[in-house]
Amino acid sequence: MAPLTPHWVRPSHPEIQEVVINEAEFQSKSLSKVALPAWDLYARLDFPPCTDAAEPTYATVQYGRDKHLNLNSDLLYINHSCEPSLIFDMGRLAVIAGPKGIQPGEELTFFYPSTEWDMAQPFDCLCGTETCRGRISGAGDMTAEQLSGLFLNKHIHELLEQKASNGNGNVASGNGASSAAVNDEDDSSALLGAENLANIARELREASDRAEKAAAAACRALAALQVRQAGLLKAGKKANGVSPAATFNAAASSLRRGPTSRELSGEMGGDTSFST
Structure with missing residues (x-):
C-alpha cells in the first residue's frame, strides 16, 4: 500500500506484527511475528482504537451493510491477496489465522472483497497466486465462481443474495453465492468463532493426555x-x-x-x- 502518515502510536502491535515500509507506491507490507494454527485469534478489532468512519475510503474496512470502520493501527498495513493468510471476521471484530495457519516471517494478507462490497479505490491484484482474481473492486462486481472457496462476511452474503434476488448482475440464482462462496471449513469457523475452536482443540488435547x-x-x-x-x-x-x-x-x-x-x-x- 502507499506510504501513510500514521496518526497512532507505532508500532501498534509489536509482539505479533512487523511492518515493512517501502516508499514505492503500494509496496509496504506486514509480516507475522508469531506462529498460529488455523482459525486461531490473531488480533481483536476493539473500539478504540477502531472508530466508525463517516464514509468508506481506501483505508476503511466494511463491517456491516452500511457500516465502515477506521482501524487506526498498523493493521492498516495488511495487504490484499487472493490466497490470504488471515481472515477479517467482522461479525466478531476479530482477525484470525486462515485455513493454513500462519508462520513467523509470513506476509499478512486478507481477501479485501470478504469485507468490501464496493471499494473506494479498485486496483489490479498483483498477488501472483494461481487463483489470482485480477481486478479487485469489491464483492459486488465479482462472480460466484470468483468468490468460491473464500470466507465472506455475513453482510457480503446478504448483499449477494439481495443482488441475486433482484435478477441483476452476474451472481447465480438458486442457492446463489451464499452457499458457493465459502467452503465447509470456513463456514464452520465463522459459526464457532476463532476462540471457540481454539478452546475445543485445547480441551481435546487435554482429554487425550488424561486418557x-x-x-x-x-x-x-x-x-x-x-x-x-x-x-x-x-x-x-x-x-x-x-x-x-x-x-x-x-x-x-x-x-x-x-x-x-x-x-x-x-x-x-x-x-x-x-x-x-
Whole structure:
C-alpha cells in the first residue's frame, strides 16, 4: 500500500506484527511475528482504537451493510491477496489465522472483497497466486465462481443474495453465492468463532493426555496385582531365583498394549499395531 502518515502510536502491535515500509507506491507490507494454527485469534478489532468512519475510503474496512470502520493501527498495513493468510471476521471484530495457519516471517494478507462490497479505490491484484482474481473492486462486481472457496462476511452474503434476488448482475440464482462462496471449513469457523475452536482443540488435547495417563496407571496397577497374586513380592527375597523387579517388568510387558494418541499421530514414530 502507499506510504501513510500514521496518526497512532507505532508500532501498534509489536509482539505479533512487523511492518515493512517501502516508499514505492503500494509496496509496504506486514509480516507475522508469531506462529498460529488455523482459525486461531490473531488480533481483536476493539473500539478504540477502531472508530466508525463517516464514509468508506481506501483505508476503511466494511463491517456491516452500511457500516465502515477506521482501524487506526498498523493493521492498516495488511495487504490484499487472493490466497490470504488471515481472515477479517467482522461479525466478531476479530482477525484470525486462515485455513493454513500462519508462520513467523509470513506476509499478512486478507481477501479485501470478504469485507468490501464496493471499494473506494479498485486496483489490479498483483498477488501472483494461481487463483489470482485480477481486478479487485469489491464483492459486488465479482462472480460466484470468483468468490468460491473464500470466507465472506455475513453482510457480503446478504448483499449477494439481495443482488441475486433482484435478477441483476452476474451472481447465480438458486442457492446463489451464499452457499458457493465459502467452503465447509470456513463456514464452520465463522459459526464457532476463532476462540471457540481454539478452546475445543485445547480441551481435546487435554482429554487425550488424561486418557494416556489413566491407561498407563491402569497398566502399572494390573502388573502389580499379577505379581502379588503370584506371591512373588517378598521383601528383599527372590522366588525361584528371579527378583521381584524382574517379575514385575515381565508381567507389565506381557500385558496387551494399544497405541497412544501420540503414536497414532506419528509424533513419536511408534508402532501403531497391537502387541500380544
